[in-house]
Amino acid sequence: MIYKTGLLLLALSASALSYAGKLNVVTTTSDLASITETVAGDLANVSSICSGNQDPHHLQARPKYVMMARKADLWIRIGMDLEVGWEMPVIDGSRNRKIRPGNPGHLDASAHVHKLDIPDAGILSRAMGDVHASGNPHYLIDPDNAKHVADDIAERLTQLDPKNAETYKENAAAFSSKIDEKMAGWKSAMAPLNGKSIVTYHKSWIYFCEQFGIEIAIELEPKPGVPPSPTHLTRVIQTIQAEDIEIILQEPWYSKKAAERVAEKTGARVVAAPTYTGSDPEAGDYIALIDLIVKRLTE
Amino acid sequence: MNYLNSSAMLMAGTLLAFHASAQEAAPSIPPLNDSTSGAMRSFNPAVSAIVDMYYYHEGSEEGLSHMKEEMAGFGGHGHDEEHEHGGKENGFNLNHVELTFSAEVDNYFKALANVAVSEDGAEIEEAWAETTGLPWGLQAKAGKFYSNFGYINAQHTHMWDFSDQPLIYELSLGEHGLNDKGVQLSWLAPTPVYLLFGAEIFQGDNEMMYVQEESDDLPENDGPRLGVGWVKLAPFQFEKSELQLGLFGASGSHQEIHEEGGATNNYDGVNWFAGADVVYKFDSGKAYGQGDATIQAEYFYRNKDLDLQNGTGSLTGAQDGYYIQGTYGILPRWRAGLRWEQVGLTNEEQEPGEDKEEFGESWRASAMLDFRPSEFSQVRFQLNNGDYDLGDEGVENAWEAFVQLTFSIGAHGAHRF
Structure with missing residues (x-):
């Protein structure tokens, strides 16, 4: 009996040791998780609340997420109100004081990114649809922003785990050079689209399009968060015909019906591409995600 | 009830003191100072107003709210002149305007105040502070708040999937559910599955089940007079769906005055209730809520045992009820829902010196369709x-029909599961 208890204690302390050696990082979205994995390497266990197939706007503060947050040493969010509908109930529910906003265990990844679509506070109104007061939160789809985020993550990991500072810094730098390296290829692949206009479903592609010199003529949604209406689709069709647009780009979680109806009338091509890693087998990590978007747009 | 009183004080005091001392000065990260989230915005509480109004029509001759007070086993017990405000009128009704203020108080607490303003006046629905930094998965809350037992009790009216409360809640606890002044301690167990325990001690001022009458013939019971306990378990961690199971129980002091044929009988004793709740939610992953589904059900049993104060004998009674409801996102932004309820499957009462009376059961079926622009x-x-x-x-x-309009202005709220 004593022997058995001893073994159990040994096993428990062993597992506690191996557990203590690694940081637990929970990110709100899967693209953040991928960048964190790149920066942390083997030094952290990283998991994401959103699976990549889910729209991070519309999650429920489920017990599953509370369980994920409970053991986190670091919580990383996209910020800019993207997770406003569920983030605090999850953090409150987890009773994990380390990851409350304002603590070192809470990182807002939007701190140093280049932001677009910041509405004029003087005219900001909910009548504009689902707009965010601090700007459009879909910034991570721009690889340049991903570099800023990787640097911020490395800095915060260093604060939580100073002894591995060098590794985090090196990994973030390697990620940045990888992006720079890939960027030349992406730019040349996207060259035929440079200066052209496309149509997107939701206003979630503006950062990507700005990076690659693509104009967004109009969205299928009349306003962010409002599904396409017949009147608006007529306007989309007119725009596509007037500007000779070839591509309608949308995320996989939106129904393709509206886009296909427009495509039928105009001959434009419907491109479904993910904006988060993990939603497609080909988008296993952040770099592969951008590769896939470029491939889908140019094939 | 003295033990309740002292243990509540002790619990609250110890927790608060411990809470403050346990948090040493952790290095903190200065808030982001981008162009839009200036210092003023981040220090102001989040403010929102939710307006809830409806057009209502019911076809009974007697008036349904009156009928509910007459329901055998559940209905009026002496004082019928009080709850006039609960009735829905045929035609336009302004349920209330809910004003909510919430913020982190400091490094130790977050707080929320919620005032429901109706045409009859203002009522404090919630005013509480909750700890944000207790160790070991503990959280303490003090103030006036909704008990977290079951599933629907802690939800504000605008979060319900139907325009009205489940019948068993309305008949047992009244239109506000169990909402009272007190303290709550909850503990998230360090288990691999979600297991949350809660204990609450309330003053015991519910208008239906925990009543203190004013009469010289009845003892004055000191508060707190009501204890509640609950547990919630989410055993699986599916990617797209979540199942949560709950058990709950409560016991507290209750008084009734019965006036029959010129005689006045005063009763004082204990009322307890217990039950179970289950909720399942499915997230389809499609946009605008299409294909999302929820199923929820609760069962509720109550039992009272009151002693006659002006004589010998006791008044005992037991009632129960349940509801089961489901909603489904039939189209983008449109949901349809069905609800089935029964009350009084157990429905009995025994007055001193009389035979036990058995009453019948009631049922209600509901269908709803809602659209969220x-x-x-x-x-x-x-x-x-x-x-x-x-x-x-x-x-x-009886038939009832609702057309309900709910809108919210101000801060974007976050909802619990």
Whole structure:
């Protein structure tokens, strides 16, 4: 009996040791998780609340997420109100004081990114649809922003785990050079689209399009968060015909019906591409995600 | 009830003191100072107003709110002149305007105040502070708040999937549910599955089940007079769906005055209730809520045992009820829902010196359709049909129809599961 208890204690302390050696990082979205994995390497266990197939706007503060947050040493969010509908109930529910906003265990990844679509506070109104007061939160789809985020993550990991500072810094730098390296290829692949206009479903592609010199003529949604209406689709069709647009780009979680109806009338091509890693087998990590978007747009 | 009193004080005091001392000065990260989230915005509490109004029509001759007070086993027990405000009028109704203020108080607490303003006046629905930094998975809350037992009790009216409360809640706890002044301690167990325990001690001022009457013939019971306990378990960690199971129980002091044939009988004793709740939610992953589904059900049993104060003998009674409801996102932004309820499957009462009386059961079926143009507005259509057992007057059938409009302005709220 004593022997058995001893073994159990040994096993428990062993597992506690191996557990203590690694940081637990929970990110709100899967693209953040991928960048964190790149920066942390083997030094952290990283998991994401959103699976990549889910729209991070519309999650429920489920017990599953509370369980994920409970053991986190670091919580990383996209910020800019993207997770406003569920983030605090999850953090409150987890009773994990380390990851409350304002603590070192809470990182807002939007701190140093280049932001677009910041509405004029003087005219900001909910009548504009689902707009965010601090700007459009879909910034991570721009690889340049991903570099800023990787640097911020490395800095915060260093604060939580100073002894591995060098590794985090090196990994973030390697990620940045990888992006720079890939960027030349992406730019040349996207060259035929440079200066052209496309149509997107939701206003979630503006950062990507700005990076690659693509104009967004109009969205299928009349306003962010409002599904396409017949009147608006007529306007989309007119725009596509007037500007000779070839591509309608949308995320996989939106129904393709509206886009296909427009495509039928105009001959434009419907491109479904993910904006988060993990939603497609080909988008296993952040770099592969951008590769896939470029491939889908140019094939 | 003295033990309740002292243990509550001790618990609250110890927790708060411990809480403050346990948090040493952790290095903190200065808030982001980008162009839009200036210092003023981050220090102000989040403010929102939710307006809830409806058009209502019911077809009974007697008036349904009156019928509910007459329901055998559940209905009026002496004082009938009080709850006038609960009745819905045929035609336009302004349920209330809910004003909510919430913020982190400091490094130790977050707080929320919620005032429901109706045409009859203002009422504090919630005013509480909650700890944000207790160790070991503990959290303490003090103030006036909704008890977290079951599933629907802690939800504000605008979060319900139907325009009205489940019958068993309305008949047992009244239109506000169990909402009282007190303290709550909850513990998230360090288990691999979600397991949350809660204990609450309340003053015991519910208008239906925990009443203290004013009478010289009744003892004055000191508060707190009501204890509640609950547990919630989410055993699986599916990717797209979540199942949560709950058990709950409560016990507290209750008084009744019965006036029959010129005689006044005063009763004082204990009322307890217990039950179970289950909720399942499915997230389809499609946009605008299409294909999302929820199923929820609760069972509720209550038992009272009151001693006659002006004589010998006791008044005992037991009632129960349940509801089961489901909603489904039939189209982008449109949901349809069905609800089935029964009350009084157990329904008995025994007065001193009399035989035990058995009463019948009642049921209600509801269908609803709602449309959410955005996260901030909602239009709902609902139909109810039910048979209500009115004891000696027999069973009466009644239809109800709602067209409800809910809209919210101000801060973007976050909802719990």
